[in-house]
Amino acid sequence: MIQTTLDIETIRKDFPILNREVNGKPLVYLDNAATSQTPQQVIDVIVDYYQNYNANIHRGVHSLSQEATDAYEAARIKIKKHYNIAKTHEVILTSGTTHSINLVANGFTSFVKEGDEILVSAMEHHSNIVPWQMLCERTGGVLKVIPMNQKGELVMEEFHALLSDKTKLVFCNHVSNALGTVNPIEEIIDASHKVSAAVLIDGAQAAPHIKADMQALDVDFYTVSAHKVCGPTGVGMLYGKEEWLNKLPPYQGGGEMIAEVTFEKTTYADLPHKFEAGTPNICGGIAFGAALDYMNSIGFEAIAQYEEELLQYATEQLLAIDGLKIYGTAKNKTSVISFNIDGIHPYDIGTILDKLGIAVRTGHHCAQPIMDFYKIPGTVRASFSFYNTKEEVDVLVEGVKRAKNMLL
Template identity: 70%
Template sequence: MAEAKFNIDKIRQDFPILQRKVNGQNLVYFDNAATSQTPKQVIDCIIDYYENYNANIHRGVHSLSQEATDAYEQARIKIQKHFNAKQAHEIILTSGTTHAINLVAHAYGSMLTKGDEVLVSALEHHSNIVPWQMMCEKNGAHLKVIPMLENGQLDMEYFHQSLSTKTKMVFVNHVSNALGTINPIQEIINAAHQVNARVLVDGAQAAPHIQADVQALDVDFYTVSAHKMCGPTGVGMLYAKEELLEQMPPYQGGGEMIAEVSFEKTTYAGLPHKFEAGTPNIAGGIAFGAALDYMHEIGFKSIEAYENELLIYATHLIQEIDGIVIYGPEPESKTAVLSFNVEGLHAYDLGTILDQMGIALRTGHHCAQPIMEYYKIPGTARASFSFYNTKKEINIFIDALKKAISMLT
């Protein structure tokens, strides 16, 4: 069994928040797709920065500044190695996935013109829809949608038929935040490159579960948020191929992203600083590296196997409850997400009662309204699992769900 590959009791001790009570009950945290919890090792890393070497980076000759700069740049190298980017300067540190996508929409999108076509999947989070709509309104490009199918997967036949020499960019998430669907991004990237289109993959939901190799994928842009993978909020990364970053104009102006400034002319700094204007989230960047260290110590293959075991177990139990409707593909085609409704009940009501029993899960449209419109529902209840969750917690959740249903019917 995958569970034997690591010590779940020891892992849970690393997460202080898992010891607390909510509404008098032991916390069962099943909202990991929104944000994962943070282990003490990462929390300690943040405290260490502020207690011992808090200083601005890249600009000071004094010791604290040098120490902070070294720690921040070492974190960039950890991120580079984790995603197997060719160069460290291909990693742009951002405030998160939304920032990274907007950077590409503004900078690379500025090179698109009227008549160009861009494809976006129907499974996207709003952060991978709205920036492209704004971009198309600005430059006259045409936004086309890759439809979804009833099973929560993409209509790949439509995708292939839609590609043409007019296609300049394709935007797709690696994993759907609302359904957990794992998209065939290698097939998408290969096909898009056949017509010389660039591909941006939103990896925010995939990163906690799947270790992406950006060189093997040959992806042009890949985005991630640290808070989905045991890191702090307010920090993430954009990977982009060096040649694309060289072509793109800066997204923001200010300190750090310049080489020289005069009132007559400004020249821009080299990579990655060209896209990192202003003082960054220094502690967050360093902690992002610490979070990767922590997850690697456990092992991504072990994490993936264990979470899949939890998903299969939870799916089997919840399917035995009358009136349950599960959205999305079968467990073998998704990550550890159960998006469901109970016939005749509103997800919000379920979520409210479950919270009174100490169970945290997400209800609503999950910032993926087009998916809900496809299924003709206002939203779903979403239980999402991480490697620090247990089968015992799933049993507690299933019992609580049955109680909630009986209370509402």
């Protein structure tokens, strides 16, 4: 059995929300794949911004504006360093992963023509499916799907067979939000580049578990949302190689993204501001940097080790329940367990668990094609973070047993 090196009880004290009750029971928060909780260290940064230097950035000569600008750009540098990005202007701050993907999809309208092929994996979140469908509708491109098997792993032989000189773009999540599968993105990126296809990796679900290295991956685009890594909602990051970001047209027009405006013609600002129209989520960007500082202070290797320990323990305990089936049994996966019990709708289990103070996600998890593949309406998803405990796993298991006894 893996043994953790983390001081979990000390870490839990950083998260005020873990002290509250839900329906008269101590909160057991196991919906981390939807959003992580926020430590006091990040909350303090948010409060400090609004209390002490709330101002717009890049535009003012006054002191508050300069302070806010410096803090915002310092966060961009933190993101650059965390993901080992070559150049600071390759970091585009967005409202989150969905915004980032749509920015790229909109830009590629200029490069995809009728008959060009786009590959997407069968286990994508809707935000990494719908924008590409819309792109194909605009351009006449053809969307093809990399299939998955019953374990929740991509069928890589089929992926390689789909690749051709018609392939222009390949999209895949680094980690499946519904199953926890860690996809072989290194192989996907390398093979795609051999046919001159660009690659976008959705890193939203990988971000709290894996410290991705952009230069080692050699990926063209990579997306992240801050709220998955103990940061605030409404802010995220798009990494793009400089050559691609220079090719793509602006996604939105407005202030900040311009160099010069006349009624006859507008010229655009240099990177990264070309893609950052309007007043951004300034506080969110600063807090994003603080959240990465916090996560790095814990240590991603220690986080991965401990979450693997939780995953093994929870898997063993849940599988001891008669009639319980886990969906997503890939050899390489993160701390996510999607499951059902024969004869019970996942929503009903989730409702009873909530009455017991246990927060899980039920439904198709914005990954309906996965549920269609398994021919199920959805699953109960328990997703674990480094601040969860084995005692909370025990509470979950007892709650599932109680729900089963009540519903069957």
